Amino acid sequence: MSVALQQASPEITEFLDKIKSPNGDIRMAAWQSAGPMGSAAIEPLGELAAGNDKGIAKAATEAMRVIAHHAARTGFREAGMVSSELLKIAASDKPIMVRSDALQLLGCIGNTRFVPGLVKLLADPKVQEEARMALERIPGIAPLDALQAAAKQAEADHSGFAQNLEQSLYNRTLTPTTVGTQLPKK
């Protein structure tokens, strides 16, 4: 059993037991009501999402989704703590889809505080594309500056990833009235 699972509070332990249940209905009921479990549940859920049991892995993945969106409700302040835990999963050596799922959620709920962590992942070939997409989605100047700096560096390094970063910079310029109107570069 991982450290995260060992150190969980009684409430979270009970919740995780349901996520690990052999009964699919119990697992689903647990993930659907996972929101209030908050950031403390993310790390152990990441462990379960990386496991071999597909039913448990799905339940853990869905529970992380529910927690992340619950945390990002307008007027609540939990999104930052949940994002921190998601970034740890994204930067871990877990399976690519577990990291990809964490990055997708980060793009939905993360803020500028998480830009440096995402920038580091732009150098990781396994998830650099998902990190780029997360940065593209986070509003504000900091993600834009980070994408510009990364694109400049990638260009200097003659990295093929420079084009992907340029794509994000282009996408950040689009508005509802301009999207779809510009001819592709030759």
Place this chain on the structure above:
Amino acid sequence: MEKHKRGMTRRDLVKRTATAATTFAIPTLIPSGVLAYRGRPGANDRIVYAHIGVGGMGHSHVVPDAAAICDANIARAHEVAKNQVQGNPLVCQEFRRILDRKDIDAVTIGAPDHWHAIMTVMACQAGKDVYSEKPVCKTIQEGQAMVNAKQKFNRVVQIGAQGRSNPNARAAAEFIRNGQIGRVTHVKVWHPLNMSGDGWGEEREPPSELDWNIWLGPARWRPYNPVYVDFAFRWMMDFGAGFIRDRGNHVLSIVSWCMGTDEKGPVSVEATGKQQPNSVFDAPVGMSVTWQFRNPDWTLTWDQPGEPETFPGQHEKIEWGAKYFGDRDTLIVSGGDGGCDTEQKAKDYHPQANQGIHLYWDSQVTANDPTERHRQNWRRCIKTRERTAMPIEIGYKVITLPIIANISYLLGRKLRWDPEGARFLNDEEANRLLVQPYRAPWHL
């Protein structure tokens, strides 16, 4: 100027050249046999078609003289070319080869749902007219891009919501729009659960005939699993997002026609759903959704599975459809696609000429089958440059309904929607989901 050049098709070019030749009386420039006259189409009236994505509905659009057949599954592309096309069409996996062909005027798009928007946009940019299957698109931004591309590059874009070419759907819409059931306060839609089964499939190397990278296209990468491809992609949120956006596109298209909301939208949406715990598929197998409309006030509900209705005097439950509750009467409309039907009282109703609301109907197409009517309508409009039965502008408004419902489901909360601004009110996270970043090199 560059845009204008790219927006000109081979047919445009030939017509303009022909016009110039006639005007300046230089008959030797254009052979007489090329020019058309009444009753005999000339060679320059022939529209050159190509087909992108030829599984499912995609193969039904294929014309015998197609110039190209494209599919991520090259074996399927070859099979369709061999069985449905005369001559020697280009057969390829990469649709940009079709867009590069200046001799191709129009394309049908039957690729999986996550491709519809970007293919439509790029086809418009390349000067092709487009028939794209439903659902219109995955995100609000994609819908905006499709509308913008169609308008900027002056293309004819038909969405494959074939109910708009179904006489029964039109009869129902005219019946309701002309007040025959009074003021409508509730429209109830019901639909069976998704047809996704339990099980996990098996992640493995894709078969040699399938280019998995192309199949994924703009969607984020994931390993190949044979259960994702063909019909079942609908049950993955990254690709199809369930029946609500699939057949929902059909039935909600008819609701929008009947309620006169093609240019309007709801002010709120609240959705819940239930997944399958022992399935690789992550779209909710069933959903309950409520949209509220204002001015006039009415409520639209989607219940999956819901309680099926029965036509008066019949016993058979209708698999999917909508019931309209007015303050004087009700009306049932089954389905929403080419097989759409309604009650006899609506079919018997005809608004008087020059009075009441008369809805779009293409009387110049000849087919009886609504699906074929829809295709004929598109082909005719390519020649006349008229609006089609289901133009992208209306398609985008219709698909907004399931898109925002799926966002409400994902976020687990009721959302307020600004239909004019096409944004959620007071929910930053929900607004981030109006856009889905694409995997490179794809962009709108």
